[in-house]
Amino acid sequence: DQQVKQNSPSLSVQEGRISILNCDYTNSMFDYFLWYKKYPAEGPTFLISISSIKDKNEDGRFTVFLNKSAKHLSLHIVPSQPGDSAVYFCAASANTGNQFYFGTGTSLTVIP
Amino acid sequence: GAVVSQHPSWVICKSGTSVKIECRSLDFQATTMFWYRQFPKQSLMLMATSNEGSKATYEQGVEKDKFLINHASLTLSTLTVTSAHPEDSSFYICSASSLLWTGGNQPQHFGDGTRLSIL
Numbered sequence: 001d002q003q004v005k006q007n008s009p010s011l012s013v014q015e016g017r018i019s020i021l022n023c024d025y026t027n028s029m030f031d032y033f034l035w036y037k038k039y040p041a042e043g044p045t046f047l048i049s050i051s052s053i054k055d056k057n058e059d060g061r062f063t064v065f066l067n068k069s070a071k072h073l074s075l076h077i078v079p080s081q082p083g084d085s086a087v088y089f090c091a092a093s094a095n096t097g098n099q100f101y102f103g104t105g106t107s108l109t110v111i112p
Numbered sequence: 113g114a115v116v117s118q119h120p121s122w123v124i125c126k127s128g129t130s131v132k133i134e135c136r137s138l139d140f141q142a143t144t145m146f147w148y149r150q151f152p153k154q155s156l157m158l159m160a161t162s163n164e165g166s167k168a169t170y171e172q173g174v175e176k177d178k179f180l181i182n183h184a185s186l187t188l189s190t191l192t193v194t195s196a197h198p199e200d201s202s203f204y205i206c207s208a209s210s211l212l213w214t215g216g217n218q219p220q221h222f223g224d225g226t227r228l229s230i231l
Contacts, residue, residue: 002155009153034219043118043205043222044156089156099146100220104155 003027004092006103014111019077021106023090026071030092034100035064035075038087047088048075080110115139116208118223126231127198133191133226135206141186142208146220147179150203162189196230203227 005024013019021035031052036044050057050064050073057064063076077084087107091100115138123131135145144163148156160176162168162183170176178200183189189208193200207220 036222041121041203041225041227043116043207043224046219046221049219099158099161101158102156104153 002104003030004090004101004103006088006090006106008106009104010107010109012109012111013080015082016079019075019080019084019108019110021075021077021088021090021108023073023075023103024071025073025092025101027092027094027101028071029094030101032093033064033066033073034091034093035062036089036091036102037084038089038105044089077108080108082110082112084108085110114221116142116206116221116223118206118226120226121224122227122229124229124231125196128195129230131193131196131228133193133204133206133228135189135191135208135223137187137208137210137221140208140210142189143186143210144208145183145189146207146209147181147189147191148205148207150205150225156205159191193228196228198230201228201230 003026034049035047037047038044048059048062048064050066055066066073087105089105090103093100117136119134147159150156159174160168160170162181164183164186168181180192205225207222209220
């Protein structure tokens with residue numbers, strides 16, 4: 001059973017515009033969420049995280065929003081750059097042993 | 113900081129061979145290491161969690177006699193795929209975290225993965 005879902009397998013955005021990647025989860029015990037970026041044949045790289053006590057966390061061009069009632073989080077990238085083209089995974093943890101559950105990923109393509 | 117090194121990055125071997133993959137935390141003590149497997153266009157599937165000095169905890173459906181995990185030190189964990197067959201071909205990724213980190217929740221840090229191809 002997939003506890004973390006990314007329903008859009010791919011997304012294309014024009015350079016300079018905003019990229020919005022979405023993630024839904026089912027386990028109400030999740031209280032820590034992360035986004036990872038992954039290039040082909042490489043391991044995921046940590047991008048940004050958010051704790052359930054917040055609804056927004058910003059780091060440069062990257063902002064993560066958390067809507068606990070909807071069990072939904074999103075990653076906003078603005079402005080999008082060609083180097084942002086990668087697969088983005090969201091992950092969630094219930095902080096009961098630091099096991100993370102990953103979504104299936106969204107492949108972002110930023111068109112120059 | 114928090115660099116995880118995984119070796120080898122790519123290995124091709126014959127069916128029936130055993131293959132060892134190493135995962136090292138270079139600048140921190142990894143009290144916990146995780147091993148994932150990723151099939152093309154699919155999510156990262158957790159195979160097992162290992163705490164230093166303890167036996168690994170395997171996820172349901174993962175054969176512990178097939179995928180041997182050792183985490184004998186705070187900086188090294190190994191995954192050995194025993195008697196590998198073509199269906200074991202996949203991308204294997206390790207990650208590490210530390211219970212010694214302060215400041216609340218902490219992300220896992222990943223190695224670059226190992227592409228295993230069994231002929």
